[in-house]
Amino acid sequence: MVEIGTFMGLSACFLASSIKGTLYTINVSASEMKIAQKTVSDFGLTNVKFIVGDSLEALPELVQNIPNLEAAYIDGYHSYRYSMGEYQIIEPLVGNKKSAIFIDDAHKPHPDGEQDGGILRTVDEPGSKRIPILGNRIAVKTFGDFALL
Ligand SMILES: C[S@@+](CC[C@H](N)C(=O)[O-])C[C@H]1O[C@@H](n2cnc3c(N)ncnc32)[C@H](O)[C@@H]1O
Incomplete structure (x- = not known):
């Protein structure tokens, strides 16, 4: 993870x-x-x-070297640019198997953001194929038959 x-x-x-x-x-x-x-x-x-x-600099190489990546928890810089960028680096590696991506603080604009729409925009855009927000705070995209208990 x-x-x-x-x-x-x-x-x-x-x-x-x-x-x-x-x-x-x-x-x-x-x-x-x-x-x-x-x-x-x-x-x-x-x-x-x-x-x-920095996540966008470190992630591309890191994820290529993680064997069997199955899950990600995104809770870094809460802008649209970062959260969508991170999501789009990770999704191709987990999207074809039983896995999940969690994005925290998806319920409101975050003070960390860049006034670019933040995570609210990330979870609502076709680029992330729209991610449901659970528990009014954490957005969760599941793949395969990953089950949330
Ligand atoms: C909300 S805190 C994380 C809280 C932690 N996940 C927890 O629940 O205990 C966000 C963290 O992301 C880090 N951060 C901010 N921008 C980042 C970036 N571009 N790359 C990596 N980390 C970043 C900050 O330094 C901060 O420590």
Whole structure:
């Protein structure tokens, strides 16, 4: 699984403890990533790999090198340009199998954004083939027979 937007590592702990494989988490801030690494280590988790960098720069090469990528959690820079860009890098690699892409904070314009329509625009555009928002906050696109419990 890949996560974009590690921050302090809390979501990484929830995600990594819910999967059997490896969580690859990307964050643009090296200082935040240091804290996240400590959080994950304090939780006793060993299945997380940390990548410092801008998501749109780091993702294309990263996802090509992840064997059996099956899920993504997008929670980085909440603009249309970033969230749609990230979605479109990931979707071709997971869209033909049982998998899911989650986009957090899809319910409202986010202060991180670029006033470009934000995630609300991403989840409503044909480029993402329209993504339903669940729980009034997280947009989830499932592929194959991936089931949400
Ligand atoms: C909302 S926080 C993530 C919260 C985290 N997922 C959690 O729930 O614990 C967003 C994070 O994305 C990072 N970020 C912002 N723009 C980014 C980019 N272009 N590439 C990678 N990370 C980015 C920020 O540094 C910030 O830590």
